[in-house]
Amino acid sequence: MSSYHVDENGFYGEFGGAFIPEMLYPNVEELRTCYLDILADPAFQAEFRQLLSDYVGRPTPLYYSVRLSEKYGSKIYLKREDLCHTGAHKVNNTIGQILLAKRLGKTRIIAETGAGQHGVATATVCALMGLPCVVYMGAVDIARQAPNVARMKLLGAEVRAATSGSRTLKDATNEAIRDWINNPVDTHYIIGSVVGPHPYPDMVARFQSVISEEIQSQLQEAEGRPDPDYLIACVGGGSNAAGAYYHYLDRPDVKILAAEAAGKGVDTGESAATSALGRVGIIHASKTLLMQTDDGQITEPYSISAGLDYPGVGPLHAHLFATGRATFIPVTDAEAMQAGRELAELEGIIPAIETSHALALLAMGSVPKGSLAVINLSGRGDKDLQTYIDYFKLA
Amino acid sequence: MSSASATPVNRLHTALSKPGKLLSIYFTAGFPRLEDTVPILRELEAAGADLVEIGLPFSDPLADGPTIQQSSTEALHNGMTTARLFEQLEGIRREVSLPLILMGYFNPVLQFGVEAFCRRCAEVGIDGLILPDLPLDSYEREYRPILERYGLSMVFLISPQTSNARIRQIDDASDSFIYMVSSASTTGVQKGFGTAQQAYFERIESLGLQHPQLVGFGIGDADSFRAATTHAKGAIIGSAFIRLLREEGVAGIRSFIKKIRP
Numbered sequence: 001m002s003s004y005h006v007d008e009n010g011f012y013g014e015f016g017g018a019f020i021p022e023m024l025y026p027n028v029e030e031l032r033t034c035y036l037d038i039l040a041d042p043a044f045q046a047e048f049r050q051l052l053s054d055y056v057g058r059p060t061p062l063y064y065s066v067r068l069s070e071k072y073g074s075k076i077y078l079k080r081e082d083l084c085h086t087g088a089h090k091v092n093n094t095i096g097q098i099l100l101a102k103r104l105g106k107t108r109i110i111a112e113t114g115a116g117q118h119g120v121a122t123a124t125v126c127a128l129m130g131l132p133c134v135v136y137m138g139a140v141d142i143a144r145q146a147p148n149v150a151r152m153k154l155l156g157a158e159v160r161a162a163t164s165g166s167r168t169l170k171d172a173t174n175e176a177i178r179d180w181i182n183n184p185v186d187t188h189y190i191i192g193s194v195v196g197p198h199p200y201p202d203m204v205a206r207f208q209s210v211i212s213e214e215i216q217s218q219l220q221e222a223e224g225r226p227d228p229d230y231l232i233a234c235v236g237g238g239s240n241a242a243g244a245y246y247h248y249l250d251r252p253d254v255k256i257l258a259a260e261a262a263g264k265g266v267d268t269g270e271s272a273a274t275s276a277l278g279r280v281g282i283i284h285a286s287k288t289l290l291m292q293t294d295d296g297q298i299t300e301p302y303s304i305s306a307g308l309d310y311p312g313v314g315p316l317h318a319h320l321f322a323t324g325r326a327t328f329i330p331v332t333d334a335e336a337m338q339a340g341r342e343l344a345e346l347e348g349i350i351p352a353i354e355t356s357h358a359l360a361l362l363a364m365g366s367v368p369k370g371s372l373a374v375i376n377l378s379g380r381g382d383k384d385l386q387t388y389i390d391y392f393k394l395a
Numbered sequence: 396m397s398s399a400s401a402t403p404v405n406r407l408h409t410a411l412s413k414p415g416k417l418l419s420i421y422f423t424a425g426f427p428r429l430e431d432t433v434p435i436l437r438e439l440e441a442a443g444a445d446l447v448e449i450g451l452p453f454s455d456p457l458a459d460g461p462t463i464q465q466s467s468t469e470a471l472h473n474g475m476t477t478a479r480l481f482e483q484l485e486g487i488r489r490e491v492s493l494p495l496i497l498m499g500y501f502n503p504v505l506q507f508g509v510e511a512f513c514r515r516c517a518e519v520g521i522d523g524l525i526l527p528d529l530p531l532d533s534y535e536r537e538y539r540p541i542l543e544r545y546g547l548s549m550v551f552l553i554s555p556q557t558s559n560a561r562i563r564q565i566d567d568a569s570d571s572f573i574y575m576v577s578s579a580s581t582t583g584v585q586k587g588f589g590t591a592q593q594a595y596f597e598r599i600e601s602l603g604l605q606h607p608q609l610v611g612f613g614i615g616d617a618d619s620f621r622a623a624t625t626h627a628k629g630a631i632i633g634s635a636f637i638r639l640l641r642e643e644g645v646a647g648i649r650s651f652i653k654k655i656r657p
Contacts, residue, residue: 185556
């Protein structure tokens with residue numbers, strides 16, 4: 001265990017922990033005491049690996065992006081998480097957690113979702129395992145993400161609107177936590193990112209770490225070395241980034257870049273750049289960097305990408321930021337949208353707008369020429385088509 | 396000011412050692428109007444409440460049901476802040492002698508600074524704190540000495556899922572009373588107490604804990620108050636009181652209290 005991984009108290013440096021009301025203590029304690037044993041069980045691993053292979057479609061390719069490489073004068077590889085079943089990396093975690101929930105004897109699943117990707121990935125595995133599924137989604141997000149709401153319903157999930165607060169992701173998370181308080185015995189809460197009380201950030205990172213595990217062997221095969229010079233991912237809560245970074249955290253020669261959503265600009269008041277705008281505090285039971293008022297009220301972030309407009313960041317990422325292990329770079333809506341369009345035109349891949357933030361670091365000059373870089377292509381852009389249409393006036 | 400010399404734990408202990416069942420009232424500071432805090436406290440004292448929990452509003456109150464959450468949202472909208480609340484409470488000990496507990500979420504306290512927060516509590520005459528999302532181990536590891544320095548009592552919650560061993564641990568860490576959450580739920584009034592809850596009340600009573608228990612969540616009228624206090628020292632009313640304030644304002648407080656405990 002290095003200093004970049006969680007310690008025995010559930011902290012990454014000063015970040016993390018489990019700031020939960022006592023009503024949730026038994027649930028979280030059950031998870032904390034069981035998760036490592038369950039994950040280490042060969043039978044669990046066999047089932048997890050088989051589903052990742054046969055159902056999700058892993059390993060996902062590590063694609064050498066010829067035209068992007070030519071344009072930016074570097075060797076650029078794309079880790080194709082967009083080719084996972086359901087269209088993003090989110091399903092790696094939901095497969096893992098639903099298997100874990102079954103081991104714990106849970107018979108009902110709840111989840112929160114922002115843009116709907118994690119909700120869809122949860123509804124998918126609940127259908128696969130025949131478990132009832134309730135997804136909390138902010139009323140505002142329900143209105144602007146209609147296709148994903150329909151997908152969840154088609155998959156048999158019940159979508160409940162979070163009508164409190166700002167009626168977006170943070171409020172959907174609050175509602176899911178409340179549901180868990182009210183249903184502590186039979187229900188497992190599948191959190192969608194490396195956020196929430198310990199052990200969630202570590203557990204979700206472990207399920208997503210299949211991404212960096214594959215990158216290592218695929219890069220070894222393609223380039224004769226497991227380590228890129230630059231490893232790049234976008235960070236909202238940070239689950240795709242945690243998965244892409246996981247096996248590289250202790251390899252200091254690999255420079256880690258984190259693209260965060262600057263919205264209309266870090267200083268415009270319409271931003272989600274948590275490392276730049278956040279202060280240490282507690283959100284969703286985790287001590288981390290979060291956007292808040294001087295009085296400690298959590299504020300509503302803004303990004304064109306619904307998957308990045310979370311006011312906090314996972315505690316692992318707060319630690320990577322504080323220690324300087326990762327470099328956080330704010331990317332505006334405009335920079336991200338251009339990068340998304342560029343990938344579509346150069347490579348025939350329409351990325352999720354979240355992912356476009358990571359791609360934007362190329363045009364922003366964050367990767368020196370002659371480098372070997374891996375970018376985690378965390379999701380595909382079908383869900384964002386309307387945003388692309390509106391932004392580029394394609395209709 | 397006299398509050399600096401009066402030891403708050405004593406004020407709480409005096410209240411807790413009164414004969415009979417105790418009625419504690421929760422309200423959200425800054426609701427329904429920003430300046431209602433002191434008038435509400437005055438009326439509660441006159442009406443004969445035994446204990447008061449003053450809620451510090453938070454944007455994301457995840458242990459609360461819709462009624463208290465809505466009151467928090469409105470209180471924040473009215474302009475309530477931690478600093479503002481302390482200003483309002485300046486001098487409160489000249490007219491109110493009830494034990495006063497501040498209840499809120501940990502993040503606003505952390506941003507104010509835990510030490511500064513406790514110092515202000517002591518200055519205005521607060522007796523204790525309830526911070527539902529500050530877990531026991533974190534409190535013991537980092538914050539207990541600060542609360543003790545300022546003579547503040549920390550009140551912990553237990554729920555039907557809390558194991559007996561954990562309850563003993565919480566009892567040991569407590570120095571006034573234990574907040575007994577009536578069921579697996581967020582705050583808000585429920586329809587009566589079922590047999591599972593009765594069994595839970597009896598289980599806790601049979602543990603013979605060092606500290607008295609006050610039952611909270613789901614109590615809103617004379618019947619539920621009586622049921623909740625059959626096996627406990629007292630009960631806490633929150634959401635029902637918030638609704639009363641919404642409908643009738645400060646003027647309705649005395650008759651409300653009289654109806655709960657004739």
